[in-house]
Each structure stands twice: as C-alpha cells, then as structure tokens.
Amino acid sequence: MAGRNANAPRILIVGGVAGGASAATRARRCNESAEIVIFEKGPYVSFANCGLPYHVGGEIEDRDKLLVATPELFQQRFNIDVRVEHEVLSIDRENRSIKVRGPHGESNEPYDRLILSPGAEPIVPPFAKGTFKNVFNLWTMPDMDAILSRLGKAAPKRAVVVGAGFVGLEVVEQLQRRGLDVSLVEKSPHVLPPLDVEMARIVERELRDHEVDLHTGNGIAGLRSNDGIASAAVLDDETNLEADLFILSIGVRPRTKLAADAGLEIGEARGIRVNESMQTSDPNIYAVGDAVEYEHGVLHRPARVPLAGPANRAGRIAGEHAATGRSSAMASVMGTAVVRVFEKTVALTGISETMAKREHKRVRSAIIRATNHAGYFPGAEPLVLKLIYEEGFGRILGAQCVGGEGVDKRIDVIATAMHFGATVEDLAGLDLAYAPPFGSAKDPVHMAAFVAANDLDARPPLLPPGTVLDGYQVVDVRTASEIETLPLKGAVHIPIDELRERANEIDPKRPTVVVCHSAKRAHVGAMLLCGLGFQDVRNLTGGMSIRSLVEPVGESTT
Template identity: 35%
Template sequence: MSERLVVIGGDATGMSAASQARRLKGQEELEIVAFERGRFTSYSACGIPYWVGGDVDGPDGLIARSPEEHRKRGIDLRTGTEVTEIDTEGRRVRARSVDSGEEYWTSYDHLVIATGARPIRPQLPGIDAPGVHGVQTLGDGETLLASLRATAGLRAVVVGAGYIGVEMAEALIRKGYDVTMVNRAGQPMSTLDPDMGHLVGDAMTGMGITMVNDAAVTELLTGDDGRVRAVRTEAAEYPADVVVLGIGVRPETSLAGAAGLPLGPAGGLLTDLAMRVRGHEEIYAGGDCVEVLDIMSGSTRHIALGTHANKHGQIIGTNVGGGYATFPGVVGTAVSKVCDLEIGRTGLREKDAEAAGLQYVTVTIESTSRAGYYPGAATMTVKMLAERRTGRLLGTQIVGREGAGKRVDVAAVALTAGMTVERMTTLDLGYAPPFSPVWDPVLVAARKAVRAVAADHT
C-alpha cells in the first residue's frame, strides 16, 4: 500500500521536496499531491526586479519547471487551488478551487508546508489603491509591469530601503523613472551596520535617487480616479505615479498557526534539523515560512532566500523518500546591487553581537577590486567584526563596485568553519592583477582585525 505526500506551495521548497521524493520513491510507493493557489510553479522570485528592469525576460524566463513538467514526472500538481485548513489530528488538508470555490479534503501520510512569505503591507489610508504594488510573486511582477505601461507619468516612490526596495529602485531607474525612496530608518539596508548603510545611501544619492530617511509613511494619497498620486509622511508629500512597497516580508504561517503548529519569535514555523515541524514527525516545513538556526548567535532567524528554500526542499524530499539529510543552519549571507553598487554581508552586525552577549572589535578598510595599476580597479569598503581575545570572525560587510559583492563568500566560508581572523590571513586565495590585489580586500581586513584583537589584549 502506497503512502501519500501532500505539499502546500508550488515554488522552490515545495516542488524541490516533491521532485526529490519522487526521484527516491516510485509512484507505487509514494503518491504526491501538490497544491498551488497561483498558476506558476518553481520560479525565481529573486529575479522579478531584473525582469521589471528589463535585464531578463519573464515570466517564462524565470520559471525553472512548469506545472506540466512536474505532472509528467508523476506529481499530481493542482494549480489554482488553495489549502484553507490543516487538520493535524485527522492528517488531512482542506483545499478550495480558486475559480469554482469547490472544497474537498485530502488525507496525508507526510505533509510539506511551503507557504512562503507575504510582503509587509501596513494598514494605511490608500494602501490598496491602484498603482500601489508589492513584489513577491510572478503575478505581482505581471501586475506591476502592466501598471507601468498604463502610467503616463514617470515618478516612482519606493517605500522601504531593504533588499527588495533597493533592487526595485534600480529597476525603476532603468525604466526611466525619477525615483524617491522613503525609508523610516536612518539609512538604507538595515541588514548592515549604520556606517556601512550610509555608504549605500550616499552612493544611491549619487545615482540620482532621492533618499528620504527617518521618514515614516502616514498615508497614500489618491486622485479623482482613485489611483495613487502621492506618498505622505509627517513632514512632506512625494508625488507618485506608481508606488512600490519594499518594506520586507513576513512568514506566511496563518494556516500553520491556525492548526496550532509551533511558531518562533519572527512568526516562522520551528523545525528540527531534518526540517520536521517540532512535535510533528509527519509534517515538514521549509523556505520562507520557517525560522532557521543562526549558527553565529545560536538563535532562530527568518531569512527569505531562494538558496535556503531549495536546500530545504532537497532535505525534506530526501527524508520523505527514505534517506537522511539535515540542515545545520545559516550564517546570514546575502548580496544585492543597485546599479553598479554591490552590497554583501554575512554573520553578525554590531547589534547582533551585542544581543548575543558577545564582545568584539571592529575594523574597516578601503581597498580595490583589482591590482591598483590594472584598468578597471574599483574601490570597496570592508568592515569586519572579530571576537575579543579569541579573534574568531563574527561578521563581514562589503560595499563597493564591481567585484565587491561575491567576496563576502570568503567570509561566509570562514564563519562556517569557525575560523579566526589570524587563520584567515593565511588563506590561499586566487590572485592575478585582473581579479585582485596581492592582498585581497577581505584579507586586508583580516590582517587589520588581527592587530585590533592583539591591541585589545594590552
């Protein structure tokens, strides 16, 4: 008698889990039913800003595997179908057709919750007016592009200055819009320390983006036609033909919470290392709806990234399929760009280290992406945190031009390995003048951190 795997969510985690489980178990052993309320599956939400900006084609270009391809591989994928209830005691889910409203129950032996995240949409007057857009799904991307085509003016306001906000600011600049970014924090990119965030803000201002920091939106004003026309803060109004919300996302766990499943401080599902929901051996969860272990601080964090989501899916599918796999946690690595500015970070910020009770030293250096004499060498700033006395690397942030962003991967590996900054200085990194100075910028920062740790001892 075969078992049944039910998957809620047809994007990275859900379909990776379903595909991996299908590779390990045949249809006679495992029936797989997947529910997706939209019409797209297995797509790159991270690519939406670049589709909007015209760098890549979409939506088809952002789809890794279509519903038809999944079905050919023996997965009963039901698009346009939303799961409205999880009955953990009865081991079943209630599904509803988006078009017809028809509802029915489906039982499961194994359940995967991969409901993703939802854009933060504050309850403000005018927030639901035409011309105000969140960007989370391919459908959102289609709607935004249609709105841009139908808009006569070229004034855009981006609310929020995190990863989504800065990427959408770039996309709109590329489409010829005058962009104003309204940010309630003192500088963009709150995932960086304030001094590094200021570097990003200064660079964005130099690109022609109007930066409005320390400003909370109080209302979105509309015209006689009901469409958004301006964004209001306590101090001013900013004209807008289109508004993009880049405030961030929250785990979409309303379904899981209603079923009584355990949620963490950020509202994400809590799982064990095998990605099983705590206290429920038959239920797995992964992707943007979960909280994951931060290896550096020892606490759980919500980090919405496709890299983690796909890994979670592989791990879940392996475990459902009879194998064994675990997800050890993250160090918090992320990269982004706005025009030609690259931004990378990994590990702890200063306030993260303080919250974890760690004592630290910090250093900041400026270097170049290539040998100084080689054409195209661009400057970058590297900030590094190291633990007092031990010299253990705690975090690294990089802001610069070409070649800056992906250098953070060196620090991510060092963090995962628990390396000290002194040990980092001996790393055998690749060198040639077109790619790096003799001392790579990350190693220059490590050398300075070694001296700071030594000076702290005296």
C-alpha cells in the same frame, strides 16, 4: 499511512515556489513510488521570484524566462501532480488530511507526509489596503504583471518606493532604468538596515549619485489619493512625496497561520519551528522557506531568514526525508545576501556590529579599503570591507562589503569560513587564488583579517569611524592635498614619511590617534609611535574615507 505502502508515501506539498518545488523534485528522485502533489495558491509554480524586479525594469526581457519549471515539466519528467490556484485551508493532523479549495470546490486530501512551504506575504500598512490602482507590492508574478500593466497604460513619471531592503533597492534601480524619477523612503536611519551605518552610507551615496531622492529615518504615514489613484506618500515628518506610482517593499510576514491553526509549534522568532531534518513538532509534517526558523550560525538560536538559498536547500532536505525517512542535516544559516545597486554591489553575512552590540557580544570591527584585484592591473575597482569579530579569540560574527566586481566573492569566502566557526586568524591564513586579473597576493579578505588581528593584539587598537576625537591627540599623516580635500579639524599634520623624524613634535604621554585616508599609513604611523614609546596609540579604522561618511557619535575616548 493513508492506507498505502510505507515505501510509497503520499507526499503533499503546500506551496510550489522555491522550497516547495525543490522538495517535490528531490522527493521524486529519492522515491519513484511516492505519490507527490503540489498545491499552489497562486497561478504559477517554481517562478523566479528573485528575478521579478529585473523584468519590471526590462533587464530580463522575456517574461517566460521567469517560469523556471512548468506544471507540465513537473508532470512529465517527475510524475508530480501540480495543482495551481489551490489554497490549503486547514490540516487535520489526527486523520492526516488537508482541506483544499480549488477552482472546482473544496476537497479533503489524505497525506502520509506533508511539506509546508507557504512562504511569506508582504506587509501592507492599513492605509494602503484599499484598491488603489497605482499602489503595488512586488512579491509574485501577478504583482509584477500588475505593475507592468500600469507602467504600460498610465506611463507614470514619478515613483515612490517604500522600504530600502533588498527588493526595494532592486525596484528603485529598475524603475530608474525605465526612466522614472524615484523617491525612496526608509523608516530606519539608513538604507539596508542589516548593514552598519557607515557601510549603508556608501550605498546611499550611490543612490544619490543616480539621482534617487532619498528619505531615511522617515516612514510612510499615509497616502493622499483621489478616486482610487494615490497622488502622494505622506511621510512621518509630513513631507509629501507626489508621484503616480507607489511600490511598497516594507517587509514580509511569515505565513504561519495554517501551521499555527493545526497546533504546530511556532518559535520565538515567530516562524514555524523545525528540526535539522525540517520536521515540525509533528514528525509527519515538514516546513521550509520563509515561514520557518533556521538555526542561525552566529546567534546560535532559531531565526527567520527569508531568502531563496536556505529555502532551496531546506526544501531538498525535507523532500528527501519525507520520501525516504532520512536526509543530511540542514546547516545553520548566516543570512548571507547580496544586492546590486546601480554600479555597486553590496553583500553581507552574519550579523552587523549594531546587532552584535544589541546581543551584548563583546564585539570589535575593522574596515579596509582595497581593490578587487592587483592595483597595477587595468580595471581594478575599489571595495570597502568591514569585518565584525568577537574580542578575545576573534571569532568572526559578520562581514559587509560594498564595491564593484569581486564583492560577492569576498563575502562568500567569509561566509564559508563562518560555517566552520572561523576566527580572524583563520581568515588571515586562507589560501586564496591569486593572479593579477582576479585578486592580490594579499587579498582584501587577508587584509581585513590582518587589520583585525592587529586590533586584537592591540597593535594598535582600532577606534570606530565615528568616534569623537576630542580627548585625543590626533596625528594626521596624510599629504597636504588629501587634507585639503577632506579636512579633519584639530589634528597635528605630519605626513607619514616625516613622522619618524618629527615624532618629537607630539606628546608621547597623551592618548593619541593616528589618521590617514584608509587607515593603512595610519597603521604604520601608529606602530611607529608605539615603538617610540608612545603609551596609548589608536588607529581610526577605515580612516577619513569612512569617517567622512558618518557623524561622530559620543563614544568614550578610552
């Protein structure tokens, strides 16, 4: 134990942002005798990395607000020695020491416990690795300062943001807020790849409504430049997007080199492998944050989830365990996330339907439209909620929600239920708070669960929004004016309130799909037809409001 008392370990922490800072303060609170040192490669510890885009856009006005805790506070309140601009070069596990390079040279620092919180680093394509004056990542305070400096000096008018993940979307919004014209480039077929396509389409509509020039299914192939100034992004399809500012937000790569070089086990998800106490394959070395693998609550295998929430919780656990030898167990993570995109909120948890299929899960899904609170109360905002669940028992695999107020609440409720392995029936029975300004007696979460439960009971089965309907007798129960607004070819039109009388106009033996705007009336109609002896009736989940967002794809009609 580095020559020290077992109750007073020397705890070294590599990386002083989310996970590392949480580990350090928790370690101190649990052990006043420990010696605790944080080595941070960059110039700042404990900064609000999730806030960076919002200072770029000026929504967070005061830069100092991003500095959540200073080295001085760590020292004074917690007796924690913070050494910024100190890079940890290597770990000598046998002698329990690390080699550190700081402004005044290299040194070896002995440890009893080592906590790695190295984070991740932005992926930069080779062609962007030069020293362009107007091409940036946005991952650290210095990144942000560089962007702001460029915005100040060169007053760019047009920006290209590459990558439509969480950070990319926040940057797009904030650059628009500053008055720039923004193009957004995403290699995947739709923005926010963790979403299913129909949900992503709603986000894309929001982007277009705010005049974002959107290029999906189109990666960046190169940059045209002159004298260190990039002048255009060249896309895979050879489109040239001229601009005077470029932000790359393509993704991040876990910083595992230090751990791997020391022989610590790296998992199949290419993160540092840890146990539930956040110990690596060396029990004296812990790891937390973007560089590690967490147990995924839906996939039931280790996965990387580079988000601030798990990093903070894992840091707390590692800090306690390093300081005392015990801790609670790190809970599995669901990948729950939320992002604001102009007037819309987009949130998700668990896995998408696309991913569930890739995992060979027997998956079904239901999409509902609802308002965040009672429709009769002023200010109700619409939301679309998709629930993804397994056939059979209906275990919830994931959920996605896009809308205004209250989107984050519904996803948090579902993520909470998923923590306990919830089924569709569990969601349907939740006792949620209701008053007209806050919800509905049947909350959107209930409605989605009711729809899913009906689907699981084949009452009636749901069809995905993009299903090719050629093999079906399609019964459109909308009003004439709804149909005019959003036509559906080849359908028999019988308004819902006439369906009972006019059911004899359609063939009870043919496979039938009932369609309305949001699938609510269609459910009533489909059940009615079932009750009248129709042999194979389906409901198109989400109705025309969702189908109109996607191209029909060739699914079997059975």
